[in-house]
Amino acid sequence: MRYMFIIKASQATEPTPELLEAMHRMAQREIQAGRMLDDGGLMPLAMGCQVSVEQGALKVTDGPFIEAKEMIGGYAIFDLPGGAEALASAREFMQLHIDHMPGWTGTMEIRAIAGSMTHGG
Amino acid sequence: MARGDVERAILATWRIEQPRLITSLARMLRDVPLAEELTQDVLVAALERWPQTGVPDRPGAWLMAAARRRALDHLRRAPMLERRHAMVAAALEAEQIVMPDFDAALDDDIGDEMLRLIFTACHPLLSTEARVALALRMVCGLTTAEIARAFLAAEATIAQRIVRAKRLLSASGLAYETPQGDERRLRLPAVLEVIYLIFNEGHTAAHGEDWLRPQLCDEGRRLGRILAALAPAEPEAHALVALMELNASRNAARAGPDGEPVLLMDQDRRRWDALQIRRGQDALARAWALGGRGGVYALQAAIAACHAQAPDAAATDWRSIAGLYAQLSRATNSPVVELNRAVAVAMVEGPAAGLQIIEALARAPALEGYHLLPSVRGDLLQRLGRLAEAREAFIAAAELTRNARERVFLQRRAATCPPS
Numbered sequence: 001m002r003y004m005f006i007i008k009a010s011q012a013t014e015p016t017p018e019l020l021e022a023m024h025r026m027a028q029r030e031i032q033a034g035r036m037l038d039d040g041g042l043m044p045l046a047m048g049c050q051v052s053v054e055q056g057a058l059k060v061t062d063g064p065f066i067e068a069k070e071m072i073g074g075y076a077i078f079d080l081p082g083g084a085e086a087l088a089s090a091r092e093f094m095q096l097h098i099d100h101m102p103g104w105t106g107t108m109e110i111r112a113i114a115g116s117m118t119h120g121g
Numbered sequence: 122m123a124r125g126d127v128e129r130a131i132l133a134t135w136r137i138e139q140p141r142l143i144t145s146l147a148r149m150l151r152d153v154p155l156a157e158e159l160t161q162d163v164l165v166a167a168l169e170r171w172p173q174t175g176v177p178d179r180p181g182a183w184l185m186a187a188a189r190r191r192a193l194d195h196l197r198r199a200p201m202l203e204r205r206h207a208m209v210a211a212a213l214e215a216e217q218i219v220m221p222d223f224d225a226a227l228d229d230d231i232g233d234e235m236l237r238l239i240f241t242a243c244h245p246l247l248s249t250e251a252r253v254a255l256a257l258r259m260v261c262g263l264t265t266a267e268i269a270r271a272f273l274a275a276e277a278t279i280a281q282r283i284v285r286a287k288r289l290l291s292a293s294g295l296a297y298e299t300p301q302g303d304e305r306r307l308r309l310p311a312v313l314e315v316i317y318l319i320f321n322e323g324h325t326a327a328h329g330e331d332w333l334r335p336q337l338c339d340e341g342r343r344l345g346r347i348l349a350a351l352a353p354a355e356p357e358a359h360a361l362v363a364l365m366e367l368n369a370s371r372n373a374a375r376a377g378p379d380g381e382p383v384l385l386m387d388q389d390r391r392r393w394d395a396l397q398i399r400r401g402q403d404a405l406a407r408a409w410a411l412g413g414r415g416g417v418y419a420l421q422a423a424i425a426a427c428h429a430q431a432p433d434a435a436a437t438d439w440r441s442i443a444g445l446y447a448q449l450s451r452a453t454n455s456p457v458v459e460l461n462r463a464v465a466v467a468m469v470e471g472p473a474a475g476l477q478i479i480e481a482l483a484r485a486p487a488l489e490g491y492h493l494l495p496s497v498r499g500d501l502l503q504r505l506g507r508l509a510e511a512r513e514a515f516i517a518a519a520e521l522t523r524n525a526r527e528r529v530f531l532q533r534r535a536a537t538c539p540p541s
Contacts, residue, residue: 001339032350033140034346034350035137079342079343084126088134088137089137092137
């Protein structure tokens with residue numbers, strides 16, 4: 001089963017070097033263990049662009065945007081046996097933030113990728 | 122959290138941490154099987170304690186500390202004859218005092234240690250079944266009960282298999298060695314074989330009742346990725362990853378709504394997993410870039426890639442596939458591969474050419490009793506209009522197959538061919 005982890009932060013602050021180092025180590029381990037298929041940190045939304053559909057018409061908006069409550073900072077794709085493993089992995093990743101970046105608040109969203117089940121359905 | 126949930130949470134953490142626990146302890150103890158045994162004690166301790174205390178904030182650190190404590194205890198208890206052990210214990214204790222974050226010190230070597238773990242589990246001295254069980258337990262972190270369920274075996278059988286295998290390794294002094302250079306190249310096929318076996322065990326059962334059987338398919342792919350990450354210069358490691366990804370990419374399309382098998386040519390290709398195909402193609406490209414085009418896994422993966430690339434069955438590049446099977450047949454000398462080549466050749470040059478290969482195979486003792494031989498033969502004979510012979514072949518195939526659905530299918534095909 002594949003899962004997408006989406007990390008959202010409440011404030012647009014750079015991660016501390018300690019957090020970066022800890023995340024890098026965890027990512028290395030997860031890649032070597034064959035669990036992590038892909039990951040990436042995202043550039044700030046201000047440097048991005050939005051294409052939306054409103055009343056049947058396309059609308060392209062360049063940044064900067066009105067600040068959202070939480071901004072997506074990065075993602076990772078995992079191949080895991082099930083939800084319990086996904087939760088364990090996400091807990092470990094978020095604990096790194098508590099340990100290495102005091103004051104940080106944010107949310108990790110764990111989303112199963114549709115159609116990626118090799119079994120059970 | 123209900124008790125079952127806590128247990129699942131513990132086992133999930135376990136799967137993440139266990140290989141690192143074993144590799145750390147193996148370094149201390151110079152004995153992989155013993156290291157594995159001590160980590161099992163730690164799992165038992167966690168299963169006892171965590172349901173009461175809750176899962177710790179840093180479960181990995183908890184497990185590592187508990188595992189190292191056990192290893193130190195073991196070294197201290199070692200007979201005084203083994204002075205070396207006592208010295209190692211003292212040194213490790215000192216190290217622990219000055220540097221509480223022992224994980225960091227071990228991280229540099231973790232790759233080598235993991236590789237050692239895999240090579241130990243897949244030692245040629247062990248039976249194939251024992252290798253499979255050890256790899257699933259030591260590298261994938263499956264419990265004995267889970268392995269037993271996955272292989273439809275009794276738990277006691279698997280437990281005994283593992284104990285015997287570990288004893289054999291420890292007794293023969295092979296419990297802590299990593300083959301290098303030529304020796305490693307010679308051992309690699311045994312490792313690849315174990316991984317592919319685990320994958321196939323799950324792949325053939327991809328729609329089984331028990332999710333643990335198909336999970337073997339995932340564990341096989343994961344083991345392959347681990348090996349490719351640890352031994353990135355080995356083309357066949359990447360080729361095996363490619364083969365497994367490409368084969369697994371078809372999983373969703375392999376069964377109809379009632380669970381009946383759907384043959385490759387009839388599958389709805391929109392249900393093939395595009396990400397897995399891409400990953401498979403990338404891995405195959407890496408194998409090729411390392412000069413591994415002629416490897417047995419690379420050839421099989423190349424065949425799977427031909428299928429994956431074809432937008433529909435009719436557009437399949439059968440000429441390339443026939444050529445790849447010819448190479449594979451030379452490399453493996455396997456009559457099953459020849460049988461597959463016959464199918465491909467029939468697609469390119471017509472049924473008569475395919476039939477010629479099959480008739481040459483009819484005397485191969487390895488294929489005696491193999492239902493696919495008469496089944497393919499019947500198909501080619503039918504296409505040639507030799508219906509009475511085709512009927513005989515389908516009936517023979519139906520008698521040989523052990524799969525009930527397939528038997529019905531073959532009997533139906535026999536019925537479409539009138540007797541002479």
